[in-house]
Amino acid sequence: MSDAAVDYTQLGPSVVRITMQDKEHKNTFSDQLLVGLSDAFERVKADERCKVVILTGYGTYFASGGRKESLLQIQDRQISFTDSDIYGLALDCPVPVISAMQGHGIGGGFAMGLFSDFVILSQESIYTTNFMRYGFTPGMGATLILPKKLGFSLGEEMLLSAKTYYGRDLKERGIPFPVLPRAEVLPYAVELAETLAEKPRLSLITLKDHLVAELREELPRYIEREVAMHDKTFHQPEVRDLITSQY
Template identity: 85%
Template sequence: MQDDPVGYSNIRDCVVQITMQDREHKNTFSGRLITGLSEAFERVRADERCKAVVLTGYDSYFASGGTKESLLQIQDRKISFTDSNIYGLALDCPVPVISAMQGHGIGGGFAMGLFSDFVVLSQESVYTTNFMQYGFTPGMGATLVLPKKLGFSLGQEMLMSAKTYYGRDLKDRGVPFPVLRRAEVLPYAVELAENLAEKPRISLITLKDHLVSDLRAELPSYIEREVAMHDKTFHQPEVRDLIQSRYAGG
Protein backbone atom coordinates (compact mmCIF):
# COMPACT_ATOMS: atom_id res chain seq x y z
CA MET A 1 0.00 0.00 0.00
CA GLN A 2 1.20 3.48 -0.83
CA ASP A 3 0.29 4.62 2.68
CA ASP A 4 2.45 1.91 4.26
CA PRO A 5 5.67 3.47 5.64
CA VAL A 6 7.59 0.29 4.83
CA GLY A 7 7.19 -1.63 1.59
CA TYR A 8 7.96 -5.35 1.32
CA SER A 9 8.29 -7.10 -2.01
CA ASN A 10 9.83 -10.21 -3.52
CA ILE A 11 11.65 -8.59 -6.42
CA ARG A 12 13.33 -11.83 -7.57
CA ASP A 13 13.24 -15.45 -6.51
CA CYS A 14 14.82 -15.56 -3.05
CA VAL A 15 15.44 -11.77 -2.94
CA VAL A 16 13.37 -9.39 -0.79
CA GLN A 17 13.31 -5.60 -1.09
CA ILE A 18 12.41 -3.60 2.02
CA THR A 19 11.63 0.02 1.14
CA MET A 20 11.41 2.80 3.71
CA GLN A 21 8.83 5.19 2.25
CA ASP A 22 7.46 7.33 5.08
CA ARG A 23 7.15 10.47 3.00
CA GLU A 24 5.27 12.35 5.72
CA HIS A 25 8.26 12.13 8.05
CA LYS A 26 11.02 11.92 5.40
CA ASN A 27 12.04 8.51 6.75
CA THR A 28 12.81 9.72 10.24
CA PHE A 29 12.28 7.00 12.82
CA SER A 30 8.58 7.52 13.42
CA GLY A 31 6.72 4.89 15.40
CA ARG A 32 5.14 3.50 12.23
CA LEU A 33 8.48 3.28 10.43
CA ILE A 34 10.09 1.47 13.36
CA THR A 35 7.19 -0.97 13.58
CA GLY A 36 7.18 -1.53 9.83
CA LEU A 37 10.92 -2.24 9.70
CA SER A 38 10.73 -4.64 12.62
CA GLU A 39 7.83 -6.52 11.04
CA ALA A 40 9.57 -6.66 7.66
CA PHE A 41 12.71 -8.21 9.08
CA GLU A 42 10.59 -10.70 11.04
CA ARG A 43 9.04 -11.74 7.73
CA VAL A 44 12.51 -12.26 6.29
CA ARG A 45 13.51 -14.37 9.27
CA ALA A 46 10.43 -16.55 8.82
CA ASP A 47 10.86 -16.94 5.05
CA GLU A 48 12.99 -20.02 4.44
CA ARG A 49 13.30 -19.16 0.74
CA CYS A 50 14.86 -15.74 1.27
CA LYS A 51 18.58 -15.57 0.59
CA ALA A 52 19.25 -11.81 0.42
CA VAL A 53 17.62 -8.52 1.37
CA VAL A 54 17.90 -5.12 -0.30
CA LEU A 55 17.13 -2.28 2.13
CA THR A 56 16.46 1.07 0.48
CA GLY A 57 14.54 4.35 0.79
CA TYR A 58 12.51 6.56 -1.54
CA ASP A 59 13.52 9.40 -3.87
CA SER A 60 16.33 11.34 -2.18
CA TYR A 61 15.90 9.85 1.31
CA PHE A 62 17.36 6.66 2.72
CA ALA A 63 16.83 7.14 6.47
CA SER A 64 16.86 10.33 8.52
CA GLY A 65 17.35 9.36 12.16
CA GLY A 66 15.27 10.42 15.14
CA THR A 67 12.13 12.53 14.98
CA LYS A 68 11.96 15.79 16.87
CA GLU A 69 9.41 14.24 19.22
CA SER A 70 11.54 11.20 20.00
CA LEU A 71 14.65 13.32 20.63
CA LEU A 72 12.72 15.52 23.04
CA GLN A 73 11.37 12.43 24.81
CA ILE A 74 14.90 11.11 25.23
CA GLN A 75 15.93 14.53 26.51
CA ASP A 76 13.08 14.33 29.05
CA ARG A 77 14.22 10.81 30.10
CA LYS A 78 10.91 9.32 28.93
CA ILE A 79 12.41 6.93 26.37
CA SER A 80 15.80 5.64 25.17
CA PHE A 81 16.98 4.80 21.69
CA THR A 82 17.37 1.24 23.00
CA ASP A 83 13.58 0.90 23.34
CA SER A 84 13.65 -0.41 19.78
CA ASN A 85 16.50 -2.32 18.19
CA ILE A 86 16.21 -1.03 14.64
CA TYR A 87 19.94 -0.29 14.56
CA GLY A 88 20.61 -4.04 14.82
CA LEU A 89 17.99 -5.33 12.38
CA ALA A 90 20.35 -5.80 9.43
CA LEU A 91 23.14 -7.17 11.62
CA ASP A 92 20.82 -9.69 13.27
CA CYS A 93 19.15 -10.72 10.01
CA PRO A 94 20.20 -14.30 9.23
CA VAL A 95 20.76 -13.66 5.51
CA PRO A 96 22.92 -10.97 3.90
CA VAL A 97 21.49 -7.44 3.77
CA ILE A 98 22.47 -4.80 1.22
CA SER A 99 21.86 -1.15 2.12
CA ALA A 100 21.08 0.61 -1.14
CA MET A 101 21.49 4.16 0.22
CA GLN A 102 20.14 5.93 -2.85
CA GLY A 103 19.24 8.91 -0.70
CA HIS A 104 20.41 10.85 2.33
CA GLY A 105 21.57 8.89 5.38
CA ILE A 106 21.33 11.08 8.47
CA GLY A 107 22.32 10.39 12.07
CA GLY A 108 20.99 7.04 13.22
CA GLY A 109 19.73 6.40 9.71
CA PHE A 110 23.27 6.35 8.36
CA ALA A 111 24.47 4.19 11.24
CA MET A 112 21.63 1.73 10.69
CA GLY A 113 22.57 1.37 7.03
CA LEU A 114 26.21 0.69 7.86
CA PHE A 115 25.22 -2.37 9.91
CA SER A 116 24.26 -4.10 6.65
CA ASP A 117 26.62 -6.60 5.12
CA PHE A 118 26.99 -4.54 1.95
CA VAL A 119 26.63 -0.78 1.50
CA VAL A 120 26.08 1.19 -1.71
CA LEU A 121 26.16 5.00 -1.56
CA SER A 122 24.92 7.74 -3.88
CA GLN A 123 27.24 10.44 -5.22
CA GLU A 124 24.54 13.11 -4.89
CA SER A 125 23.26 12.22 -1.42
CA VAL A 126 24.48 13.49 1.94
CA TYR A 127 25.67 11.30 4.79
CA THR A 128 26.23 12.48 8.31
CA THR A 129 26.27 11.37 11.92
CA ASN A 130 25.06 14.73 13.16
CA PHE A 131 24.36 13.84 16.80
CA MET A 132 26.89 16.35 18.12
CA GLN A 133 25.18 19.17 16.21
CA TYR A 134 22.45 18.79 18.80
CA GLY A 135 24.94 18.70 21.65
CA PHE A 136 24.61 15.03 22.60
CA THR A 137 26.91 12.11 21.96
CA PRO A 138 26.17 9.50 19.28
CA GLY A 139 23.92 6.49 19.79
CA MET A 140 22.46 3.71 17.62
CA GLY A 141 25.77 1.84 17.70
CA ALA A 142 27.38 4.59 15.64
CA THR A 143 30.52 4.69 17.79
CA LEU A 144 31.15 1.06 16.86
CA VAL A 145 30.08 0.81 13.24
CA LEU A 146 31.54 4.01 11.78
CA PRO A 147 35.18 3.37 12.78
CA LYS A 148 34.73 -0.32 11.94
CA LYS A 149 33.30 0.21 8.46
CA LEU A 150 34.88 3.54 7.42
CA GLY A 151 38.22 3.30 9.22
CA PHE A 152 39.11 4.89 12.54
CA SER A 153 40.21 8.31 11.30
CA LEU A 154 37.24 9.04 9.04
CA GLY A 155 34.81 7.45 11.50
CA GLN A 156 36.12 9.59 14.36
CA GLU A 157 36.00 12.69 12.19
CA MET A 158 32.37 12.11 11.20
CA LEU A 159 31.31 11.37 14.79
CA MET A 160 33.07 14.28 16.45
CA SER A 161 32.68 16.98 13.80
CA ALA A 162 29.09 16.07 12.86
CA LYS A 163 29.88 17.43 9.39
CA THR A 164 27.83 16.58 6.32
CA TYR A 165 29.51 14.74 3.45
CA TYR A 166 28.27 14.09 -0.05
CA GLY A 167 28.74 10.57 -1.30
CA ARG A 168 31.28 11.85 -3.82
CA ASP A 169 33.28 13.36 -0.91
CA LEU A 170 33.34 10.01 0.87
CA LYS A 171 34.44 8.34 -2.36
CA ASP A 172 37.36 10.76 -2.52
CA ARG A 173 38.18 9.84 1.09
CA GLY A 174 38.46 6.20 0.07
CA VAL A 175 35.39 4.62 1.66
CA PRO A 176 35.36 0.88 0.86
CA PHE A 177 31.91 0.93 -0.75
CA PRO A 178 30.61 1.53 -4.26
CA VAL A 179 29.58 5.19 -4.67
CA LEU A 180 27.37 5.50 -7.73
CA ARG A 181 24.96 7.90 -9.34
CA ARG A 182 21.65 7.80 -7.50
CA ALA A 183 19.82 6.08 -10.35
CA GLU A 184 22.43 3.31 -10.39
CA VAL A 185 22.36 2.45 -6.68
CA LEU A 186 19.29 0.21 -6.51
CA PRO A 187 19.98 -1.72 -9.74
CA TYR A 188 23.53 -2.38 -8.52
CA ALA A 189 22.22 -3.62 -5.17
CA VAL A 190 19.63 -5.88 -6.83
CA GLU A 191 22.29 -7.38 -9.10
CA LEU A 192 24.47 -8.04 -6.07
CA ALA A 193 21.53 -9.66 -4.27
CA GLU A 194 20.86 -11.88 -7.28
CA ASN A 195 24.50 -12.97 -7.24
CA LEU A 196 24.21 -13.87 -3.56
CA ALA A 197 20.96 -15.74 -4.19
CA GLU A 198 22.80 -18.17 -6.48
CA LYS A 199 24.45 -19.63 -3.37
CA PRO A 200 22.86 -22.16 -0.98
CA ARG A 201 20.94 -20.41 1.81
CA ILE A 202 22.54 -22.42 4.61
CA SER A 203 25.99 -21.50 3.28
CA LEU A 204 25.09 -17.79 3.19
CA ILE A 205 23.72 -17.93 6.75
CA THR A 206 26.72 -19.87 8.04
CA LEU A 207 29.27 -17.55 6.46
CA LYS A 208 27.43 -14.41 7.60
CA ASP A 209 27.29 -15.76 11.15
CA HIS A 210 31.06 -16.19 11.05
CA LEU A 211 31.89 -12.86 9.41
CA VAL A 212 29.73 -10.69 11.72
CA SER A 213 30.24 -12.65 14.95
CA ASP A 214 32.72 -10.13 16.39
CA LEU A 215 30.49 -7.16 15.48
CA ARG A 216 27.46 -8.85 17.06
CA ALA A 217 29.47 -9.64 20.19
CA GLU A 218 30.81 -6.09 20.54
CA LEU A 219 27.58 -4.20 19.89
CA PRO A 220 25.87 -4.65 23.31
CA SER A 221 28.79 -3.18 25.23
CA TYR A 222 28.98 -0.22 22.84
CA ILE A 223 25.25 0.39 23.22
CA GLU A 224 25.63 0.30 27.01
CA ARG A 225 28.42 2.88 26.85
CA GLU A 226 26.46 5.07 24.43
CA VAL A 227 23.52 5.07 26.85
CA ALA A 228 25.89 6.04 29.68
CA MET A 229 27.22 8.92 27.58
CA HIS A 230 23.64 10.01 26.89
CA ASP A 231 23.04 10.17 30.62
CA LYS A 232 25.84 12.72 30.78
CA THR A 233 25.17 14.70 27.62
CA PHE A 234 21.56 14.42 26.44
CA HIS A 235 19.82 16.14 29.32
CA GLN A 236 21.56 19.53 29.20
CA PRO A 237 19.15 22.47 28.70
CA GLU A 238 21.11 23.61 25.66
CA VAL A 239 20.44 20.26 23.97
CA ARG A 240 16.70 20.88 24.16
CA ASP A 241 17.22 24.35 22.69
CA LEU A 242 19.31 22.92 19.84
CA ILE A 243 16.69 20.29 19.03
CA GLN A 244 13.96 22.91 18.99
CA SER A 245 15.93 25.35 16.86
CA ARG A 246 17.31 22.85 14.35
CA TYR A 247 13.88 21.34 13.73
CA ALA A 248 12.21 24.76 13.47
CA GLY A 249 10.22 24.89 10.29
CA GLY A 250 11.18 21.28 9.49
Protein backbone atom coordinates in the same frame (compact mmCIF):
# COMPACT_ATOMS: atom_id res chain seq x y z
CA MET B 1 1.28 -2.05 0.66
CA SER B 2 1.97 1.07 -1.41
CA ASP B 3 0.55 3.29 1.35
CA ALA B 4 2.51 1.61 4.13
CA ALA B 5 5.55 3.25 5.70
CA VAL B 6 7.56 0.14 4.76
CA ASP B 7 7.00 -1.87 1.58
CA TYR B 8 7.96 -5.55 1.44
CA THR B 9 8.45 -6.79 -2.12
CA GLN B 10 9.57 -10.20 -3.36
CA LEU B 11 11.90 -9.56 -6.31
CA GLY B 12 12.25 -13.25 -6.99
CA PRO B 13 12.05 -16.51 -5.07
CA SER B 14 15.14 -15.65 -3.00
CA VAL B 15 15.45 -11.84 -2.94
CA VAL B 16 13.38 -9.43 -0.83
CA ARG B 17 13.37 -5.65 -1.14
CA ILE B 18 12.41 -3.68 1.96
CA THR B 19 11.63 -0.07 1.05
CA MET B 20 11.34 2.66 3.66
CA GLN B 21 8.76 5.07 2.25
CA ASP B 22 7.29 7.14 5.07
CA LYS B 23 6.88 10.25 2.94
CA GLU B 24 4.91 12.12 5.60
CA HIS B 25 7.92 12.03 7.93
CA LYS B 26 10.66 11.86 5.25
CA ASN B 27 11.86 8.52 6.60
CA THR B 28 12.63 9.79 10.08
CA PHE B 29 12.11 7.14 12.74
CA SER B 30 8.34 7.48 13.07
CA ASP B 31 6.36 4.82 14.91
CA GLN B 32 5.05 3.60 11.56
CA LEU B 33 8.55 3.19 10.15
CA LEU B 34 9.91 1.47 13.26
CA VAL B 35 7.06 -1.04 13.38
CA GLY B 36 7.18 -1.60 9.63
CA LEU B 37 10.90 -2.33 9.65
CA SER B 38 10.65 -4.72 12.59
CA ASP B 39 7.76 -6.57 10.97
CA ALA B 40 9.57 -6.78 7.62
CA PHE B 41 12.70 -8.33 9.11
CA GLU B 42 10.57 -10.78 11.09
CA ARG B 43 9.04 -11.86 7.77
CA VAL B 44 12.53 -12.40 6.38
CA LYS B 45 13.48 -14.60 9.34
CA ALA B 46 10.37 -16.71 8.82
CA ASP B 47 10.89 -17.12 5.06
CA GLU B 48 13.11 -20.14 4.43
CA ARG B 49 13.34 -19.25 0.74
CA CYS B 50 14.88 -15.82 1.33
CA LYS B 51 18.62 -15.59 0.71
CA VAL B 52 19.21 -11.83 0.38
CA VAL B 53 17.56 -8.59 1.54
CA ILE B 54 17.87 -5.20 -0.15
CA LEU B 55 17.13 -2.31 2.24
CA THR B 56 16.44 0.98 0.50
CA GLY B 57 14.48 4.24 0.75
CA TYR B 58 12.40 6.41 -1.57
CA GLY B 59 13.31 9.39 -3.74
CA THR B 60 16.13 11.37 -2.14
CA TYR B 61 15.72 9.81 1.31
CA PHE B 62 17.25 6.62 2.69
CA ALA B 63 16.73 7.09 6.44
CA SER B 64 16.68 10.38 8.32
CA GLY B 65 17.22 9.37 11.94
CA GLY B 66 15.35 10.45 15.05
CA ARG B 67 12.38 12.79 14.92
CA LYS B 68 12.50 16.09 16.78
CA GLU B 69 9.72 14.96 19.10
CA SER B 70 11.60 11.77 19.96
CA LEU B 71 14.83 13.62 20.67
CA LEU B 72 13.00 15.92 23.07
CA GLN B 73 11.43 12.89 24.77
CA ILE B 74 14.89 11.37 25.26
CA GLN B 75 16.07 14.73 26.61
CA ASP B 76 13.16 14.63 29.10
CA ARG B 77 14.08 11.03 30.10
CA GLN B 78 10.75 9.72 28.79
CA ILE B 79 12.24 7.26 26.26
CA SER B 80 15.59 5.86 25.13
CA PHE B 81 16.87 5.04 21.65
CA THR B 82 17.16 1.44 22.89
CA ASP B 83 13.36 1.17 23.15
CA SER B 84 13.42 0.07 19.50
CA ASP B 85 16.29 -2.11 18.32
CA ILE B 86 16.20 -1.11 14.64
CA TYR B 87 19.93 -0.41 14.60
CA GLY B 88 20.60 -4.14 14.91
CA LEU B 89 18.04 -5.41 12.39
CA ALA B 90 20.43 -5.85 9.47
CA LEU B 91 23.20 -7.24 11.67
CA ASP B 92 20.87 -9.78 13.29
CA CYS B 93 19.21 -10.76 10.02
CA PRO B 94 20.26 -14.34 9.24
CA VAL B 95 20.83 -13.69 5.53
CA PRO B 96 22.99 -10.98 3.92
CA VAL B 97 21.53 -7.48 3.79
CA ILE B 98 22.42 -4.87 1.15
CA SER B 99 21.86 -1.22 2.08
CA ALA B 100 21.05 0.56 -1.17
CA MET B 101 21.38 4.10 0.20
CA GLN B 102 20.02 5.88 -2.84
CA GLY B 103 19.13 8.90 -0.69
CA HIS B 104 20.25 10.84 2.35
CA GLY B 105 21.43 8.89 5.40
CA ILE B 106 21.23 11.07 8.50
CA GLY B 107 22.21 10.36 12.11
CA GLY B 108 20.89 7.02 13.25
CA GLY B 109 19.62 6.38 9.73
CA PHE B 110 23.16 6.36 8.36
CA ALA B 111 24.40 4.20 11.23
CA MET B 112 21.55 1.73 10.67
CA GLY B 113 22.50 1.36 7.01
CA LEU B 114 26.14 0.71 7.84
CA PHE B 115 25.19 -2.36 9.87
CA SER B 116 24.26 -4.09 6.61
CA ASP B 117 26.65 -6.56 5.03
CA PHE B 118 26.95 -4.51 1.84
CA VAL B 119 26.65 -0.73 1.53
CA ILE B 120 26.08 1.29 -1.64
CA LEU B 121 26.00 5.10 -1.50
CA SER B 122 24.76 7.78 -3.86
CA GLN B 123 27.07 10.49 -5.19
CA GLU B 124 24.40 13.17 -4.82
CA SER B 125 23.13 12.26 -1.34
CA ILE B 126 24.31 13.56 2.01
CA TYR B 127 25.54 11.33 4.82
CA THR B 128 26.10 12.53 8.35
CA THR B 129 26.19 11.41 11.95
CA ASN B 130 24.91 14.73 13.23
CA PHE B 131 24.30 13.81 16.88
CA MET B 132 26.89 16.28 18.18
CA ARG B 133 25.29 19.08 16.17
CA TYR B 134 22.65 19.03 18.89
CA GLY B 135 25.17 18.61 21.68
CA PHE B 136 24.59 14.97 22.65
CA THR B 137 26.87 12.01 22.04
CA PRO B 138 26.05 9.43 19.34
CA GLY B 139 23.77 6.43 19.82
CA MET B 140 22.35 3.67 17.59
CA GLY B 141 25.67 1.82 17.68
CA ALA B 142 27.29 4.60 15.64
CA THR B 143 30.42 4.67 17.81
CA LEU B 144 31.02 1.03 16.86
CA ILE B 145 30.02 0.85 13.22
CA LEU B 146 31.47 4.06 11.78
CA PRO B 147 35.09 3.38 12.78
CA LYS B 148 34.66 -0.29 11.81
CA LYS B 149 33.23 0.34 8.35
CA LEU B 150 34.80 3.69 7.39
CA GLY B 151 38.14 3.44 9.18
CA PHE B 152 38.98 4.98 12.55
CA SER B 153 40.13 8.40 11.35
CA LEU B 154 37.15 9.17 9.12
CA GLY B 155 34.71 7.59 11.56
CA GLU B 156 36.07 9.67 14.44
CA GLU B 157 35.94 12.79 12.29
CA MET B 158 32.31 12.22 11.32
CA LEU B 159 31.24 11.46 14.89
CA LEU B 160 33.03 14.37 16.56
CA SER B 161 32.51 17.06 13.92
CA ALA B 162 28.90 16.16 12.95
CA LYS B 163 29.74 17.50 9.49
CA THR B 164 27.68 16.69 6.41
CA TYR B 165 29.35 14.84 3.54
CA TYR B 166 28.12 14.16 0.03
CA GLY B 167 28.62 10.63 -1.22
CA ARG B 168 31.15 11.94 -3.74
CA ASP B 169 33.11 13.50 -0.84
CA LEU B 170 33.28 10.16 0.96
CA LYS B 171 34.35 8.47 -2.27
CA GLU B 172 37.28 10.89 -2.49
CA ARG B 173 38.16 9.99 1.10
CA GLY B 174 38.54 6.37 0.01
CA ILE B 175 35.59 4.68 1.68
CA PRO B 176 35.44 0.96 0.78
CA PHE B 177 31.93 1.04 -0.74
CA PRO B 178 30.57 1.69 -4.22
CA VAL B 179 29.44 5.31 -4.63
CA LEU B 180 27.26 5.63 -7.71
CA PRO B 181 24.86 8.07 -9.35
CA ARG B 182 21.53 7.80 -7.52
CA ALA B 183 19.76 6.15 -10.45
CA GLU B 184 22.33 3.34 -10.49
CA VAL B 185 22.27 2.43 -6.79
CA LEU B 186 19.24 0.14 -6.75
CA PRO B 187 20.03 -1.65 -10.04
CA TYR B 188 23.55 -2.32 -8.71
CA ALA B 189 22.05 -3.71 -5.50
CA VAL B 190 19.68 -5.98 -7.43
CA GLU B 191 22.52 -7.34 -9.54
CA LEU B 192 24.58 -7.99 -6.40
CA ALA B 193 21.60 -9.68 -4.73
CA GLU B 194 21.10 -11.97 -7.71
CA THR B 195 24.77 -12.99 -7.53
CA LEU B 196 24.46 -13.78 -3.83
CA ALA B 197 21.21 -15.67 -4.38
CA GLU B 198 23.02 -18.18 -6.59
CA LYS B 199 24.64 -19.58 -3.43
CA PRO B 200 23.00 -22.09 -1.08
CA ARG B 201 21.04 -20.38 1.69
CA LEU B 202 22.65 -22.42 4.46
CA SER B 203 26.11 -21.48 3.20
CA LEU B 204 25.22 -17.78 3.13
CA ILE B 205 23.84 -17.92 6.66
CA THR B 206 26.82 -19.89 7.98
CA LEU B 207 29.40 -17.55 6.46
CA LYS B 208 27.55 -14.40 7.56
CA ASP B 209 27.36 -15.79 11.12
CA HIS B 210 31.13 -16.20 11.06
CA LEU B 211 31.93 -12.83 9.49
CA VAL B 212 29.75 -10.72 11.79
CA ALA B 213 30.22 -12.71 15.01
CA GLU B 214 32.51 -10.11 16.57
CA LEU B 215 30.22 -7.22 15.64
CA ARG B 216 27.22 -9.03 17.14
CA GLU B 217 29.22 -9.65 20.32
CA GLU B 218 30.51 -6.08 20.56
CA LEU B 219 27.29 -4.20 19.79
CA PRO B 220 25.54 -4.68 23.18
CA ARG B 221 28.64 -3.38 25.00
CA TYR B 222 28.79 -0.31 22.75
CA ILE B 223 25.07 0.34 23.20
CA GLU B 224 25.53 0.16 26.98
CA ARG B 225 28.33 2.73 26.78
CA GLU B 226 26.34 4.98 24.46
CA VAL B 227 23.42 4.95 26.89
CA ALA B 228 25.82 5.88 29.71
CA MET B 229 27.15 8.77 27.62
CA HIS B 230 23.57 9.89 26.94
CA ASP B 231 22.94 9.96 30.67
CA LYS B 232 25.80 12.45 30.93
CA THR B 233 25.22 14.55 27.83
CA PHE B 234 21.62 14.39 26.61
CA HIS B 235 19.98 16.17 29.52
CA GLN B 236 21.97 19.39 29.41
CA PRO B 237 19.84 22.55 28.98
CA GLU B 238 21.99 23.46 25.96
CA VAL B 239 20.95 20.24 24.23
CA ARG B 240 17.27 21.06 24.49
CA ASP B 241 17.97 24.55 23.14
CA LEU B 242 19.93 23.11 20.19
CA ILE B 243 17.27 20.53 19.33
CA THR B 244 14.56 23.18 19.50
CA SER B 245 16.42 25.80 17.47
CA GLN B 246 18.41 23.77 14.94
CA TYR B 247 16.35 20.66 14.11
